[in-house]
Amino acid sequence: MRTILITGATSGIGLTAARQLAAAGDRLVLVGRNPAKLAVAAEQVGAAGAGAVDTLECDVSVQDSVRKLAAEVLDRYARIDVLANNAGGYFGSRSETVDGVESTFATNFLGGYLLTELLLDRLIASAPARIVFTASVLHYGMRLDFADLGLRKGYSGQRAYSRSKVAAVLYTRALARRLAGTGVTVNAFHPGAVATGIWDSMPWFARPVLGPVKRVFMISAEEGGERLAYLAVSPEVASVSGCYFQRDRVKEPGRGARDDAAAERLCAVSAELTGLSSP
Numbered sequence: 001m002r003t004i005l006i007t008g009a010t011s012g013i014g015l016t017a018a019r020q021l022a023a024a025g026d027r028l029v030l031v032g033r034n035p036a037k038l039a040v041a042a043e044q045v046g047a048a049g050a051g052a053v054d055t056l057e058c059d060v061s062v063q064d065s066v067r068k069l070a071a072e073v074l075d076r077y078a079r080i081d082v083l084a085n086n087a088g089g090y091f092g093s094r095s096e097t098v099d100g101v102e103s104t105f106a107t108n109f110l111g112g113y114l115l116t117e118l119l120l121d122r123l124i125a126s127a128p129a130r131i132v133f134t135a136s137v138l139h140y141g142m143r144l145d146f147a148d149l150g151l152r153k154g155y156s157g158q159r160a161y162s163r164s165k166v167a168a169v170l171y172t173r174a175l176a177r178r179l180a181g182t183g184v185t186v187n188a189f190h191p192g193a194v195a196t197g198i199w200d201s202m203p204w205f206a207r208p209v210l211g212p213v214k215r216v217f218m219i220s221a222e223e224g225g226e227r228l229a230y231l232a233v234s235p236e237v238a239s240v241s242g243c244y245f246q247r248d249r250v251k252e253p254g255r256g257a258r259d260d261a262a263a264e265r266l267c268a269v270s271a272e273l274t275g276l277s278s279p
């Protein structure tokens with residue numbers, strides 16, 4: 001029985017992926033920040049055939065919460081076969097977390113970065129193992145601006161979201177280089193335009209058209225979940241690492257996400273922001 005840990009498992013892509021992965025009888029570790037939603041998710045994932053279902057509380061935007069989660073995971077699980085960093089959100093207006101980090105960056109990237117780093121030795125000891133980041137097609141056309149990583153100037157929800165996903169792809173590629181030869185793979189993917197709750201945080205003027213757009217143009221959460229489940233367990237991608245996927249195919253990421261110097265700088269900045277020592 002594999003142990004598969006998914007953040008953002010209380011709704012949308014994370015929850016549907018967990019339900020799909022449960023069918024193989026594996027242990028699903030569902031991570032979320034809302035206990036009531038976690039309980040509902042656990043019931044659904046259990047009913048879908050999971051060999052075991054555990055729930056762990058964590059707000060991935062809060063570093064202490066991620067550290068507590070990592071400690072709990074290391075304490076409870078001798079092996080981790082899959083870590084899916086999927087939790088994410090869209091923030092229409094700028095805010096900062098208790099750690100003083102811009103919320104989009106903290107939620108969509110830095111929390112997953114910290115969790116991955118804290119679990120890395122256990123993942124390596126569990127090899128073959130996989131790490132998956134839920135990124136987005138919206139990373140194209142965007143670069144990180146290290147002079148203003150927190151977007152104090154010219155904040156827009158879309159810019160912050162796109163940059164957080166550039167960071168996820170950059171880190172995926174840098175981490176894959178570090179993990180070469182360990183039997184641990186790391187990949188990022190775009191799930192498609194998926195009709196989930198994340199769109200409900202879009203600006204007010206976009207909301208009236210959202211319902212029809214979701215129904216007509218977007219794929220279902222189940223289809224989005226399939227993309228995550230594919231990278232988590234499919235034998236087809238067992239030895240693929242450091243790649244960005246769309247529709248289960250490797251695709252060249254955007255220029256800003258292929259900048260290896262930016263990736264190294266991001267790793268150093270992220271280590272500093274989270275109090276880790278640089279690899």
Ligand SMILES: NC(=O)c1ccc[n+]([C@@H]2O[C@H](COP(=O)([O-])OP(=O)(O)OC[C@H]3O[C@@H](n4cnc5c(N)ncnc54)[C@H](OP(=O)(O)O)[C@@H]3O)[C@@H](O)[C@H]2O)c1
Nearest residue numbers: 008010011012013059060061087088136193194196197198
């Ligand atoms: N939907 C799309 O079209 C699309 C496209 C590209 C990429 N993505 C990415 O897909 C991932 C999943 O999003 P989704 O579309 O499935 O949206 P969703 O239904 O809103 O799910 C987001 C999940 O992340 C969790 N989450 C958000 N902030 C969190 C925090 N601070 N701590 C812990 N958990 C947190 C949410 O928990 P709660 O239930 O407590 O809110 C929820 O479980 C995100 O990374 C998103 O950026 C989505």
